[in-house]
Amino acid sequence: MKEPGATEAAAREVLLAVENVSLSFGGVKALTGVSFDIRKGEIRAIIGPNGAGKTSMLNVINGFYHPQQGRISFKGVTRNRMRPFEAAQGGIARTFQNVALFRGMSALDNIMAGRTLKMNRNFFWQLIRFGPAAAEEVAHRRRVEEIIDFLQIAHIRKVQVGRLPYGLQKRVELGRALAMDPDLLLLDEPMAGMNLEEKEDMSRYILDVNEHFGTTIALIEHDMGVVMDLSDRVVVLDHGTKIADGVPDAVKSDQAVISAYLGVAH
């Protein structure tokens, strides 16, 4: 389905480049010398068995962990120690493996919170919530309602997210990330714990986001079927090292990948 796009993607400009990144906690190595790139407009999957270092990789990309070695360039700019909010300012949004929503807030407020960076009326306008601050609030509300419509969660707008079922929470979290109008969207297991129907919905949202908004997406997913269908290119990690990188079909038949998944001793 996406094969023709793959070659196309390879020709596009590099949005994010990871070069030779190593990360360890104390003595435990999470990542060793990993390099790959993400190109503009593609859907890039990161896969690998449990404990392969996938989430650590995402954490490195959006500045939550700082690698001991290696460099990360985003939009052609290399920064050694990027703070998470700087990543957000740069246009990297993210969802989490275990939903990291603001549980005490409504779905609407969660998604509105994603607009924080885009809102810039100062503190004193906020105090009186009149004129510019109110106008800004309404303008952003309009954008947020678009996202709510897109994700079909209008009915739960004002529900506290802590009380929502898991599948909807995942959707709200995606909405919050989308509200940031990101250039690069990192999705950490967006379909974990979902049933088939929910997975199909989520897959459609991901593809739509990619196609309509042109958002570059990097995702971690365990469901191989989903990964192979969605992604343009796949990078495979195992024990913190990269063992394969390429279009889904190539990766699928890669011997190292097969043995990693089947647990063949190295």
Next chain:
Amino acid sequence: MRIKMFGAACAMALVGSAFAIPAQAQDSIFIPLLSYRTGPFAGSGIPIANGMNDYLSMLNERDGGIGGVKIAIEECETGYDTNKGLECYEKLKAKKPVVINPYSTGITLGLIPKAAVDKIPILSMAYGLSASADGNNFPWIFNPPATYWDGLSMILKYIGEKEGGIDKLKGKTIGYIFFEGGYGREPIPLLENLAKDFGFEIKLYPVTAQEMQNQSAQWLNVRRDRPAWMIMWGWGAMNPTAVKEAAKINFPMDKFVGVWWSGGEDDARPAGADAKGYLTLNMNGVGAQYPAIQDIMKHVVDKGKSQTAKDKVGENLYNRGVMNSVLMAEAVLNAQKITGRKAVTGEDVRRGFETLEISAARWKEIGLGDFAGPLKVTCANHNGHHAAYMQQWDGTKWVKASDWITPMTDKVQPLLTAASTEYVTKATGWPKRTEACDKAS
């Protein structure tokens, strides 16, 4: 919506009814007592409250009140907390009290500006704002028989006497351990002045409210500094702890002197025999041997009309409470004489206080001969700067250890005048005295 309104109306009705205060019958004199039988200072508050209460009850039982008019007594619990005290005041105000005893420096300070407005005199007996001794600026506040500054000067006089002359203090060190707060800090300016005048050195050891029961560091400092004498301005749980700690570092107890609020039985008793020799100022007699106190026993305590345990009657702070009530009763009596009315008001009692004079003979008449020194309050002088005596702990009880000591009025008066003027200037718009002076009756 209507339900909400209804609910609100109900709530307001409930609040309103709860605060509705029954009108006070005019055939009695209402004397409220702000007391604290709870909280960290309850140890001192309970005997004082008992003493005040029992003496007034005794007057009701024995004499049918004052001048034939029954006294309506009502206690209001403050827990030594200023907010609660003010709440009590606001609540009691509606019942037209003739006098208020705040029994806390904080509450006194809060009430001082209100007294003139509400026309209720305040009796803060030997506590509160020292400057309020100036009757010209504070016509509604009375703080006999002596101020803290008087007390400090008496202690130094006593020390001077023991050292063989006040000039012998030159070059000596005197330590001052005090409750960290307005109460304990007030004597410091006078202490500094006196140190300059007599050439001794002072060392200050503050004790904060949280550290009242944890004074080992202060007393280690005392051990290092080796002061010749220690003076204490303590209150509540600070007192017994200080006495114990002093004994612990082998400080000579007969060189350790407390103010009159550090002289409760419960302050020295926990240290027992170790506290032997500990001195404090006092202004009232200790013991139950006085006829009036025997009357309290007979008419009140024995009849089960008191909260006091029998063996606590006659203890120091209990008698302090009695003395407080005597002053009030005498002021009311005076007011009745001046105005010729029986059911006197707050304004009348203010005049009663301004002409208050209790001579030795009158003390005897009351049934408290030799209980306290003669006492006189005038229009200009709301304190009197009367003498006090030194009492000493003999291991089980207090015994009188000196004659009446008069304060060094020449040293105290300038400070007092300055403080009074300062208070009035700072509080812009402080009302000028308009109340006329009465002649002593």
Next chain:
Amino acid sequence: MFYREAGQYKTSYEADQATFPVLQDRIGMIVILAVAFVVVPLTMSSFVINSVLIPFLIFSLAAIGLNLLLGYAGQLSLGTGAFMGVGAYACYKLTTIFPDANIILLIIVSGFASAAIGTVFGLPSLRIKGFYLMVGTLAAQFFLSWCFIRIPWLYNNNVSGAIEVPTRAVFGIPVSGPNATPVTRYLIVLTIVVVMTWIASNLVRGRIGRMWMAVRDMDIAAELIGIRLPRTKLLAFAVSSFYCGVAGAMMVFLWLGAAEPDAFNINRSFLILFMIIIGGLGSLIGSFIGAAFIWGLPIMLKSVPETFGISIGSATLEHLQFMVVGALIIFFLIVEPHGLARLWQIAKQKLRVWPFPY
């Protein structure tokens, strides 16, 4: 039946984001304000105004301050009492230096002093959380209490060591000091509290409120959507301390009339904390309900025996009152751990569907 929003359609986001989106709430608020501004001053006795309503309003404001910090931004602080003290002492110094300035203005301005100090003592929050942070803020509480006693400049070297409020008039009407009538003081307190509550509600419903709540609910995720934690936390400390500072200044100038350092001790901090937990964390209405409960309950309890003509010693009454308050705190926590404000919401929900159960 009466409280039903069905049929009230919102046609714009402005309407949906209004302070009171439901018509009945708007009417209710107008009625409450009318009662507070008109009926109360005309009917209530000076005891009720002085000892019940003024302190209730002042504590409500302090509770809102703490609620912004704890309920919205999730930072547990026990320095409330001290921050109130900073406001009070700042106001005292300001009115000494500028005796002719409008005292109401000075009360507000003193909030800024408190905000500055609060921000400094909020710095540990960048490093520590939860109960650890709470103990850290106790350092502020005890240190500032100590300063209030130790720096005589703060209380103009008064021998009494206390602040004594001078008479100050605004437009010729005495506002503070003994000559100010309770009604005047009440109306000023009420106005300040209403305006500041409205401002707080603006803040919490907008971007800043969402940033605070995001930090409270999950600070890591908040950082990853671009919220700068240090700024956001310190802003919460500053705004919260501002509210507490204004409340403290009002407490001394418009209520007590004089204050010893003891008025701002640790117990004050605990009192405000009780109010917001009982009232409801993260709820402005809860701050009022909590303040009414914690401040009003003991006063009500005290008058119960009197109403029924039972005579109990004042001390016994106090002991019983302690026990009842303690037991009621536990009782309400068990019944509704999310605070009385939640009960209020549930009641509204029930009204909405009445007479049907669902």
Next chain:
Amino acid sequence: MNILYRVFIDPFMQMGQAPDLLVQTLWEGLVAGVLYALIALGFVLIFKASGVFNFAQGIMVVFAALTLVGLHALLRKWGVSSGMVAAYLALAITIVVMFALAWCIERAILRPLVNQPDIILFMATFGLTYFLVGLGELVFGGEPKSMITEDLGLPRGAIEIKMLGGFVSLQKIDIAAAVIASVMVTSLALFFQKTRIGRALRAVADSHKAALSVGISLEQVWVVVWFAAGIVALTTGIMWGARSSVSFALEIVAFKALPVLVLGGLTSIPGAIVGGLIIGIGEKLGEFYWGPLLGSGIEAWFAYLIALIFLLVRPQGLFGERIIERI
């Protein structure tokens, strides 16, 4: 320059000049530290097992001591002629009372509030504090009482050791406090290491759910833990009471335990002990040698300052488990 000298050099010169005072200060700090550690220990036990930040520990100290003294007076009044017998009888009854208290707390507070957020449980212990203050004053009255030191067979007086050109005076009661505290800590440690209920406690501390799934009764563990904290409170009450008097002012010593607690880490028993000693000694040294620079009385916040500085370096406390943030 002068300031630097007074801060960095002068105090140490003083230490050198009067080594006996230094030793005395250290001893006072040690004793205070032991008592702080005892209160903190009560906190830690409860926090570990039930996740409750028990503010009522301070009032439990007062309540236990008051009960002991009050019962003693009552027994004497009822005709128990020997003070010693009365004292130990009172002690036994007090222990029973503390057990009953633990049981009631479990029933009335913990069980209905299980799984609520920490702050709610924290608040509930305030309710408990109010209740116990009211109850204690109602039953025993608010007057301060003397601890029945002699009748309990605790030593009085002091040992004075001549050393280092001066003397060091050790109060016998303080020595007894240190000994009793260490015995208590050791036996608690043994209890939790060796007994079935102790192992259950540790399991509960690790994970409530896991403990439930292997059939440990949470209720039982909670009662035991609160009872143990009650016994610790009783010991603390006796020791503090002997140093000053038994009154409600004693409640404030709970504030002393808070810096100890965060310094040591909320869940660590060794942390409570080491933290207590550090705070106790640090506070006395600070007050004695550096306090005069600021006009003394810095003890009120000095402990908090020490704790805060430690926390900025180690946010989880000395012995607390390292918090690794995961997402």
